[in-house]
Amino acid sequence: MVLSSSEIDARLERILYNVEKPGRYVGGEFNQVVKPWDQVDTHVALVFPDIYDVGSSNLGITILYQELNCRPDTLAERAYAPWLDLETAMRSHDIPLFSLETRHPLSSFDIVGITLPYETLYTNVLNLLDLSGIPLHSKNRTENHPLVIAGGHCAYNPEPMAEFVDAFAIGEGEEMVHDIVDTYRQSKNDHLSRSQLLKKLSTIAGVYVPSMYQVEYREDGCIQSVEPLLDQVPRTVRKRIVAKLPPPPTHFLVPSINIVHNRVAVEIMRGCSRGCRFCHAGMVNRPVRERPVDEIIHAIDEALERTGFEEVAFLSLSSSDYTHILELVDRVSKRYCGKHLTISLPSLRIESFSIDLLEKLKDDARQGGFTLAPEAATDHMRNIINKPIPTEQLLDMVKAIYSRGWTTIKLYFMIGHPSETMEDVRAIAELCKSVISLGTKTIGRRAKLNVGVSTFVPKPHTPFQWVACDPPEIIEAKQQLLRQEMRAPGMKFNWTDPKETLMEAWLSRGDRRMAQVIETAWRNGAKFDAWQEYENSAFWLAAFEKHALDPAFYVHRQRSLDEILPWDHIDTGVRKSFLMRDYQASLSGELSADCSQQCHACGILPAFSDIEIQQRDNWKCPQPDNSLGN
Amino acid sequence: MQRFRITYAKTHKLRYTGNLDIHKIWERTIRRTGLALAYSQGFHPQPRLHQASPLPLGMTSRCEMVDLWLTDDAPIMSPEQIQQALGEKAPAGLELLNVEVIKLDAPALQTQIAAAEYNVTFLDKIDPAALHDSTKMILTQSTLIRERRGKNYDLRPLILNLQLPQNDPPLLTMQLSACENATGRADEVLLALNIEPALTRIERTNLIFKNG
Numbered sequence: 125m126v127l128s129s130s131e132i133d134a135r136l137e138r139i140l141y142n143v144e145k146p147g148r149y150v151g152g153e154f155n156q157v158v159k160p161w162d163q164v165d166t167h168v169a170l171v172f173p174d175i176y177d178v179g180s181s182n183l184g185i186t187i188l189y190q191e192l193n194c195r196p197d198t199l200a201e202r203a204y205a206p207w208l209d210l211e212t213a214m215r216s217h218d219i220p221l222f223s224l225e226t227r228h229p230l231s232s233f234d235i236v237g238i239t240l241p242y243e244t245l246y247t248n249v250l251n252l253l254d255l256s257g258i259p260l261h262s263k264n265r266t267e268n269h270p271l272v273i274a275g276g277h278c279a280y281n282p283e284p285m286a287e288f289v290d291a292f293a294i295g296e297g298e299e300m301v302h303d304i305v306d307t308y309r310q311s312k313n314d315h316l317s318r319s320q321l322l323k324k325l326s327t328i329a330g331v332y333v334p335s336m337y338q339v340e341y342r343e344d345g346c347i348q349s350v351e352p353l354l355d356q357v358p359r360t361v362r363k364r365i366v367a368k369l370p371p372p373p374t375h376f377l378v379p380s381i382n383i384v385h386n387r388v389a390v391e392i393m394r395g396c397s398r399g400c401r402f403c404h405a406g407m408v409n410r411p412v413r414e415r416p417v418d419e420i421i422h423a424i425d426e427a428l429e430r431t432g433f434e435e436v437a438f439l440s441l442s443s444s445d446y447t448h449i450l451e452l453v454d455r456v457s458k459r460y461c462g463k464h465l466t467i468s469l470p471s472l473r474i475e476s477f478s479i480d481l482l483e484k485l486k487d488d489a490r491q492g493g494f495t496l497a498p499e500a501a502t503d504h505m506r507n508i509i510n511k512p513i514p515t516e517q518l519l520d521m522v523k524a525i526y527s528r529g530w531t532t533i534k535l536y537f538m539i540g541h542p543s544e545t546m547e548d549v550r551a552i553a554e555l556c557k558s559v560i561s562l563g564t565k566t567i568g569r570r571a572k573l574n575v576g577v578s579t580f581v582p583k584p585h586t587p588f589q590w591v592a593c594d595p596p597e598i599i600e601a602k603q604q605l606l607r608q609e610m611r612a613p614g615m616k617f618n619w620t621d622p623k624e625t626l627m628e629a630w631l632s633r634g635d636r637r638m639a640q641v642i643e644t645a646w647r648n649g650a651k652f653d654a655w656q657e658y659e660n661s662a663f664w665l666a667a668f669e670k671h672a673l674d675p676a677f678y679v680h681r682q683r684s685l686d687e688i689l690p691w692d693h694i695d696t697g698v699r700k701s702f703l704m705r706d707y708q709a710s711l712s713g714e715l716s717a718d719c720s721q722q723c724h725a726c727g728i729l730p731a732f733s734d735i736e737i738q739q740r741d742n743w744k745c746p747q748p749d750n751s752l753g754n
Numbered sequence: 755m756q757r758f759r760i761t762y763a764k765t766h767k768l769r770y771t772g773n774l775d776i777h778k779i780w781e782r783t784i785r786r787t788g789l790a791l792a793y794s795q796g797f798h799p800q801p802r803l804h805q806a807s808p809l810p811l812g813m814t815s816r817c818e819m820v821d822l823w824l825t826d827d828a829p830i831m832s833p834e835q836i837q838q839a840l841g842e843k844a845p846a847g848l849e850l851l852n853v854e855v856i857k858l859d860a861p862a863l864q865t866q867i868a869a870a871e872y873n874v875t876f877l878d879k880i881d882p883a884a885l886h887d888s889t890k891m892i893l894t895q896s897t898l899i900r901e902r903r904g905k906n907y908d909l910r911p912l913i914l915n916l917q918l919p920q921n922d923p924p925l926l927t928m929q930l931s932a933c934e935n936a937t938g939r940a941d942e943v944l945l946a947l948n949i950e951p952a953l954t955r956i957e958r959t960n961l962i963f964k965n966g
Contacts, residue, residue: 137877138953140770140952141951141952142952147770147775152766152846152847154783154846380767380770380775380779380845381772382775431786432782432784433782434781464793464799
């Protein structure tokens with residue numbers, strides 16, 4: 125029996141007082157949309173499978189919430205993962221997972237849309253389905269259950285979650301979400317069965333219905349074939365993009381409690397032309413599309429008037445590469461001067477121009493610290509990952525940052541890049557010591573340096589997708605070396621727990637068989653894996669053992685170039701042949717120039733050749749070089 | 755500069771929003787109206803907003819107060835104009851009851867509050883006679899040592915009044931000290947009475963100023 129929203133309300137109101145931060149669970153934020161449930165046909169729940177504090181500022185959900193609630197025939201409400209204390213109380217009081225707006229149980233929605241921004245949320249997804257009383261497995265759901273859809277960056281390798289999700293939305297959702305809702309409504313009107321609905325969904329551009337595909341494996345565990353089960357189902361599913369970015373959302377919800385990223389966020393540009401070889405986002409979000417300055421400023425005005433927020437963040441993968449960045453920063457700094465507005469501009473290039481930009485934005489911009497991500501410390505490594513920043517240029521910039529008033533610099537590096545040696549790792553420590561000693565020389569003991577060193581995970585759809593992760597003992601040794609070497613007054617060093625890295629690696633590189641491991645790990649007790657990777661690791665290893673699968677097969681194995689990869693039938697528009705070429709260039713230490721300067725024929729233009737040429741004019745792709753087969 | 759004192763009700767879901775976050779909600783509500791809220795000088799300018807007395811998380815109120823300052827550049831506003839402007843931009847659960855002009859040199863709001871009154875109602879049936887007895891018990895004691903956040907303190911002197919009128923359904927009312935360094939919490943009184951606060955509804959009904 126499913127509880128009504130008023131029954132959920134009554135039970136919840138007896139327990140919220142005693143849970144941590146109850147404001148997470150009550151909604152009611154300014155700009156929240158509440159529609160009369162019975163007067164709207166199609167009910168969509170948008171789920172971020174982490175706690176409210178982390179999930180509620182997610183821009184993807186914000187966009188979809190606005191898109192869906194603009195439709196008179198549809199309502200969209202939100203749900204998040206309850207923290208452990210509320211979950212325990214919900215289970216003991218038989219309270220199912222509910223939406224924030226009207227406290228309807230998730231199982232009473234028509235569509236449950238789940239975003240998958242990072243892999244360590246997979247067990248939470250299972251936990252939330254379970255808390256909702258929705259069968260975990262797609263094949264066990266009936267006409268009475270919601271359609272479960274997932275999207276977000278992890279959907280580019282949907283296979284590990286394929287058994288639990290009815291349909292994946294691959295790529296950008298602004299237009300696709302309407303096609304999905306339209307198709308759902310049409311099928312409902314036509315009284316189609318669930319399997320007929322899934323068939324229809326599989327014909328929408330960008331939608332992947334995993335149950336329509338059969339995967340066969342070879343004896344060595346690699347994939348033999350991935351075959352569509354029906355003629356009309358596409359052999360590969362190409363991601364969806366919008367030809368031109370629509371105006372950004374401005375109806376931000378204003379949370380009633382403090383959350384991560386409590387602010388207006390404006391995406392100034394989508395995609396990135398840099399071509400860093402480790403970067404998933406840089407590969408899957410092509411092509412580069414920019415928003416006009418006027419549109420951005422108009423959106424800020426509107427959003428500030430609607431929300432009263434005192435902070436605006438410009439989002440993009442590489443702010444410095446936005447064509448009109450100087451004009452934008454100039455106009456914004458003049459327009460909002462004296463209005464007590466903080467403007468943040470993350471993802472800046474390592475060049476002194478970035479300091480000019482930040483100085484313009486705020487009188488007291490310096491309080492936050494200056495963040496740079498060189499990722500590697502030797503030219504050898506930088507050529508391999510295609511992020512060339514000469515050490516001299518970095519040190520010049522560091523000196524300028526300290527002398528222009530910042531006291532804290534944050535540097536981000538990665539270890540475990542392909543063909544990295546201990547000397548490359550040692551160079552990170554050497555470089556950091558040079559940075560802090562330069563700081564001390566420039567401003568004395570006030571100089572601070574925070575260094576974050578994460579461990580590289582070769583991501584699907586990148587030139588490094590074939591590469592093996594470092595074995596755990598090598599990661600440990602590299603981290604141990606850094607712990608020993610990274611000692612200097614004023615310097616702080618953080619690293620990622622190797623257990624978390626490995627978890628991320630097998631989840632992002634897995635195939636369909638990972639589903640049983642994920643399910644067993646969750647049944648063993650794993651959830652909130654990003655929060656408690658240490659405790660959960662044993663649950664995962666036991667699950668691998670139970671299903672006779674080897675984490676090393678997914679993580680530490682160099683894959684051969686002719687292997688069928690689990691995600692090969694998902695098409696990002698970037699060709700596998702391009703990734704291969706770029707990988708080989710990496711092996712010989714060859715750089716690939718920024719693709720706004722020179723086209724490398726990655727395939728994105730021909731992949732979306734059906735988009736009108738006028739629309740494509742705003743893409744930052746130069747004229748392709750035809751000799752490369754564009 | 756202009757200084758206004760706003761009396762407002764905090765209801766519904768906003769009872770799960772704590773005091774610091776209410777401060778932020780006020781700042782953003784005022785920013786939405788476009789009124790020129792004054793900020794403090796210095797390296798970290800803060801909005802010039804002063805609340806009367808923090809209301810613990812989970813309680814509603816019909817008597818919250820906040821003082822706000824507008825900058826020198828702001829046009830002269832009447833309390834009615836302020837009330838209308840804020841009323842249009844306030845979130846659900848924050849209801850404007852009154853706005854008045856306050857002299858710029860009047861003492862800080864927080865220093866003027868002496869006590870606060872609370873109403874407690876019960877989600878479940880309770881035995882009024884038993885509650886009557888335990889209430890009486892507390893009032894006869896001269897000290898009531900309780901532990902909060904690892905520290906012992908005496909709750910008894912903070913209870914200025916506590917009574918259970920013979921209402922149906924039963925309603926417990928109390929008056930607790932709300933001086934800056936001697937503030938009684940209504941939920942602590944309930945715990946002392948062996949009542950689970952989660953199964954009650956606590957509403958602050960009145961703020962009592964010093965000197966009448």
